[in-house]
Amino acid sequence: MELNQLTIHELQEKIKNGETSAVKITESVFQRIDAVEERVHSYIRLLKDEALVAAAIADENIKKGQIKPLTGIPIALKDIVCTKGIPTTCGSHILHNFIPPYDATVVEKLRDAGAVFVGKANMDEFAMGSSTETSYFGPTRNPWDLERIPGGSSGGSATAVAADECIASIGSDTGGSIRQPAALCGVVGLKPTYGRVSRFGLIAFASSLDQIGPFTKDVEDCAIMMNVLAGFDTKESTSVQAEVPDYCQFIGRDIKGWKIGIPKEYFIEGIDPEVNAAIQKAIGVIEKCGGKCVEISLPHTQYCLAVYYIIAPAEASSNLARYDGVKCGFRTSDARDLLEMYKKTRMHGFGAEVKRRIMIGTYALSAGYYDAYYGKASQVRALIKKDFEEAWKKCDVILTPTTPTPAFKIGEKTDDPLQMYLSDIFTISTNLAGIPGISVPCGFTAAGLPMGVQFLAGHLEEGKLIQIASAYEKNAQIEKRRPKL
């Protein structure tokens, strides 16, 4: 196997034994990028020179015996996290020339842990989308079938891991943007509890829903990444002040006697038969591991999509009001006065989907409608949260499909926003409730497309997710395939 195909923990072994170096690992990642990037388009920007310098520094540290959890490990960053001195576009024309004067907290933490940054990964514009087709920089393609979408909005972060163009990556998840592309690309993706990972330096989409999390090649790597990412941050007001466990201790533990909730509302008409079969098989594996599956009900599930598509656009319309061409980013050169400058900057700076969200959100927040829309949605959101609180009385963890279908064709849903929104039907409730969720590969369709199983747990119970995901991964023995590119 090539170095770029290995996991963080496999590379750590090789680094510690002196079998390889950070520079060699980084070079092998960039060789792979040279070979496949043109077809996949995982990245908006590559950081090759910076990465080779960082790798050389990592090698000096390795020689001195200073080895940290990610020393010499090439990591991709979704282009929504701010990187000091390096353009951060959020997949948008309006920020195509924005150079942040500071690093996001996760960037600082990864760097402190020794990571080498490969590049800024492609994404749907402002993380609005499920297919990475709305990026101003063009779509990303699914490495398992280049005619298909990789999922979104963190599509580039998912494909970079799946196509071995990095070892692990960072994404953000507001309604499924880590777990859905992880499932469709055959990698592991975790959305942590709201507040578990600092969002300082994350460009805001919907502030009551956004979370940052990792994409990895296996569950153990996910634990390693969470050890680096999780924790309180004085710079972020919603960050949770709670102790961070060593997530690696949950790897390899059994789940004997655990109760696994299977929500009946998640096994609906319209779910692809191959996805359904894969999930039934996953349930069988969990039972073989000693888990006891119990049917549960999350009765307000049917409202999740509607509630999300009020709350997320409302918050987005407010967050995106700051992009007006005055302080940073794109500004039209063709305006006679201030008002025309605002209008033209926003008209040419934002893409169609972002404009749709701003209009929906502005309407929902407008005088006379606030109570009917945002107020009502917030009330129903409280009921959705309560559904989960009730569920935890009956089970330890919940198991669901991550997505209703495998990856769809590029262009298939771009003209039908509602169909696009439905791809997140199983992931959105997690964000509304603020709880953590993980997607783990659970097999391939006959056509060779990957699928994912999702596990959900209570607040700050990422450890439980890592434990069950690791038990599942070990016992399911999903064939290790690599996309033929």
Ligand code: GLN
């Ligand atoms: N696909 C959902 C949306 O378009 C979720 C996106 C996300 O999680 N960032 O809003």
